[in-house]
Structures are given as structure tokens and as C-alpha cells.
Amino acid sequence: MKRLVMIALSLLLLLTACAPNFKKEDEVVQNNKSDSKEKAIIPKYQISDQYYRTILPFKPGEARGLVVNNLNTRYDINEFETGLMRVALKNFSPDKYFFQEGQYLKKKTVGLWLNRQFTPEQLAAEGLKEDENIGLNPLDDGVGDLKTRNEKSPIYLAHILEHDYLTKDDNGNVHLDGVVIGLALNSVYYYTTVQYGDVFERKIPHDELERKGKEIAAEVAKRIRGVEGLGDVPVTIALFEQADKSSVVPGNFFAYANMSEGSNSLGGWEAVDEKYYLFPSESATKDHRADVTFFQNFKQDVEEYFPNFNGVIGKAFYIGSQLNEVSISIPIQFYGKAEGVGFTQYVTGLVMEHFPDYVTVQVSITSVNGPEALIIRKADQNEPIVHIYQ
Structure with missing residues (x-):
């Protein structure tokens, strides 16, 4: 018994010494x-x-x-x-x-x-x-x-x-x-x-x-x-x-x-050398046609899920000629939480499919009730962060 107590105390001291500093x-x-x-x-x-x-x-x-x-x-x-x-x-x-x-x-x-x-x-x-x-x-x-x-x-x-x-x-x-x-x-x-x-x-x-x-x-x-x-x-x-x-x-x-x-x-x-563009827009198409094309492909696939919907817009941020980040807003009406979850999963797949790895993508899905979901795929990350609001 005494031996067990000594072992427990030793482990406690060891863990205390190795514990991270949580002082914030x-x-x-x-x-x-x-x-x-x-x-x-x-x-x-x-x-x-x-x-x-x-x-x-x-x-x-x-x-x-x-x-x-x-x-x-x-x-x-x-x-x-x-x-x-x-x-x-x-x-x-x-x-x-x-x-x-x-x-x-x-x-x-x-x-x-x-x-x-x-x-x-x-x-x-x-x-x-x-x-x-x-x-x-x-x-x-x-x-x-x-x-x-x-x-x-x-x-x-x-x-x-x-x-x-x-x-x-x-x-x-x-x-x-x-x-x-x-x-x-x-x-x-x-x-x-x-x-x-x-x-x-x-x-x-x-x-x-x-x-x-x-x-x-x-x-x-x-x-x-x-x-x-x-x-x-x-x-x-x-x-x-x-x-x-x-x-x-x-x-x-x-x-x-x-x-x-x-x-x-x-x-x-x-x-x-920084600039923002609206996706899609004439100025973006004129200056960055290839980037607008993969956004349009993403937009088209979203609209296939809801055929009568065409509200996908994006804000693209460029440093020099390089697309750095795209923030996308999708305002839509859901008839149930399950539908919102399913749509979010679908859009997450489209983000991974359509946008290059070097671009950070953020998608905000909203309804008349407020924010429904947030999808973030950081540059060079294989796994997106998805949050569904309760």
C-alpha cells in the first residue's frame, strides 16, 4: 500500500512538472x-x-x-x-x-x-x-x-x-x-x-x-x-x-x-497591391477570367440544388495578381433543419471540388432566421471547418 502511495505521489509530481502553463x-x-x-x-x-x-x-x-x-x-x-x-x-x-x-x-x-x-x-x-x-x-x-x-x-x-x-x-x-x-x-x-x-x-x-x-x-x-x-x-x-x-x-x-x-x-x-472584386462582375471577368470561371462553376452547381435560386455572390481579395481569399454569401430559405444540414454538406463538397488549394474560402449560408452555417477552407488545408448554427 505504501509503495502504491509513493508511486501515485511520484506520478503527481511528474505530471505537475510537465503540465502546460495555462496562465492566459x-x-x-x-x-x-x-x-x-x-x-x-x-x-x-x-x-x-x-x-x-x-x-x-x-x-x-x-x-x-x-x-x-x-x-x-x-x-x-x-x-x-x-x-x-x-x-x-x-x-x-x-x-x-x-x-x-x-x-x-x-x-x-x-x-x-x-x-x-x-x-x-x-x-x-x-x-x-x-x-x-x-x-x-x-x-x-x-x-x-x-x-x-x-x-x-x-x-x-x-x-x-x-x-x-x-x-x-x-x-x-x-x-x-x-x-x-x-x-x-x-x-x-x-x-x-x-x-x-x-x-x-x-x-x-x-x-x-x-x-x-x-x-x-x-x-x-x-x-x-x-x-x-x-x-x-x-x-x-x-x-x-x-x-x-x-x-x-x-x-x-x-x-x-x-x-x-x-x-x-x-x-x-x-x-x-491589394484589391477586392465582386464575383461575378464585369471587372472581375476582365481582370481575372480564370478565377471567375471556377466561381461560376461552383455557383452553377449550387443552383442545381435549388433550380430557382440565383443568389450566390462572392467577394474576392487579391494580393497582386494572386487570388488570396473568397468570401461567399448564400442566402436561402430552408423548410427544416435537416434540409439545411444536407445543403451545407453539399456546398462543403463543392468548395473542396472547385476552388484551388492555395485560396482560402469562406461560405456563409443564411436564411430569414439568421445564420444557418459557416464553411471555412483555409489555404493548403485538406479538411474544412464546418459549423452549423443551432
Whole structure:
């Protein structure tokens, strides 16, 4: 009996020594903007090497909420933020850096920067002081009718987004070590000529948008150095071209430039070769006919299951000329859970049959009752992940 007890104790000690560390967070000390210190937490678990761990407790960005009013669609709102994180990956590795929403550009500051430049008369009408005449959009000189003036001087800059990246030293202190600024630019400027009147639009060619965006970015870079706490940290500024209001796919980032530690100006611009397409669409067929063909074959097989159904649409994400990911939506009406399960199994087989291994595919099946099923086949994975909602 004594021997059995000793063996049990030995096994217990061995298992305890070999047991994994289930502690899920790392307590650190964060140096904030006022040079005071406060406790913070870094989660130990990282979803993937494409996502940053976020400093906790979560601190909302200083300019939180403005994005909803300033961008055209929820697609652009989501892509502006997630795309900015992809830009950050180029300089700030998730293995070393931790994410925090922007804490340095105040809501009022961002609002003033998004204004037009004003004449003294316009400034008085807006109720602003002379030192608040810091808009980054062009002056409306008041010459000509409203349509002429808006066509001549459109609003280029729609929104500014700040993301902060922090590192931890050997003493468990975290501090700001990088900032990424996104500038959302209008591909279409919408305006009215009279109050509650018709809405007009002025399409902004990409070349014009890029030129103006880089001019605005150069000015933002200078101003950043005057913001308390941002005097010498590395900064990346990225340009995002938002889609028009009717688009069902988002716009994309197209360029970024870096300002090194202690520098007061941006370095050379680097291209971001990313783009979204609607599948099927004329533009997708023109630029990527082969990819649209295997999507159409998938769509045709889905519609054979429900002959009167033709609601399969996809959002395709390209990096360079390479298809990286396809997100497919299938809204359909089921008459029972068993039918939904059977359809999900059928679609899962079609995903494995029609799409190349190097493409990540996500299929969302919905009904009038809400989400029914989610199918995810990651790139280079032989087995899909399938979840049927209860």
C-alpha cells in the first residue's frame, strides 16, 4: 500500500512538472501619455501570426465614432481598420509588438483636420478661431455657383485613423514604439447644391487622388511630430481609396510611407497591391477570367440544388495578381433543419471540388432566421471547418 502511495505521489509530481502553463495573460506596467504608470495585461494567446495581441484593459481610440459618419459603407469601415493592420505588419511584427487603438490624435483634432481650409469670413461663420483653421481639405473660394465650386475643389480626405503599437522591455514595462496612420480618401465626392436638394457626385480619378493624398500625408507627418508623445516614434502613413456608396465590396489601401524615429518627413512611397472584386462582375471577368470561371462553376452547381435560386455572390481579395481569399454569401430559405444540414454538406463538397488549394474560402449560408452555417477552407488545408448554427 505504501509503495502504491509513493508511486501515485511520484506520478503527481511528474505530471505537475510537465503540465502546460495555462496562465492566459501577462501583467505589465504601461507608461501612458502623461508619463504616469498603470497596470495593463497582455493576453498570452495569439490567434495567428497575422493578428496582434491587444493591450488590456481595452482603451477606445480618442477619435472613436467618427469613422461611421465619414466612410461610405460598412465594407469600407471594416476594411479601413483591418487593412491598416495588414500595412502595420510590414514594419511591426506581431511577435514583438502589441496593439492599442489610437490614443494621441484627439477627436477634436481629427475633426479639425478633416475640415476644409477657410477664409476669414467662413471661419467666423463656422464659429472657429484662427488657430483652428487647420483643415487638410482644399479651400472653397466662393467663386461661382455651388456646383462649380464643388467640382473644382472636392473633399479628398474623408477620415483619419490612428493605430498604436507597443513593445515590452525586460522589466515588464510596455511603451509606445510605433504608430500607423490611415488616411481614407474619396474616390467619389458627394455634395448637394441646396439644402435637402439633389445629391451630385464628382468622381475623382485615381491619379488625382494619389497626388492629393500624398500631399496631405506629407502635411500630416509634419503635424504628427507636434503631437505630445509622438515627437520621435516611428510612424507609417497609409493611403486608402474608399469605394462609392453603392459598392458591395470595399475599397483598398494603395500606398504607404514611413517616417523613421526622430525624422520629421516621410521616406519614399511603397505600393500596396491589394484589391477586392465582386464575383461575378464585369471587372472581375476582365481582370481575372480564370478565377471567375471556377466561381461560376461552383455557383452553377449550387443552383442545381435549388433550380430557382440565383443568389450566390462572392467577394474576392487579391494580393497582386494572386487570388488570396473568397468570401461567399448564400442566402436561402430552408423548410427544416435537416434540409439545411444536407445543403451545407453539399456546398462543403463543392468548395473542396472547385476552388484551388492555395485560396482560402469562406461560405456563409443564411436564411430569414439568421445564420444557418459557416464553411471555412483555409489555404493548403485538406479538411474544412464546418459549423452549423443551432
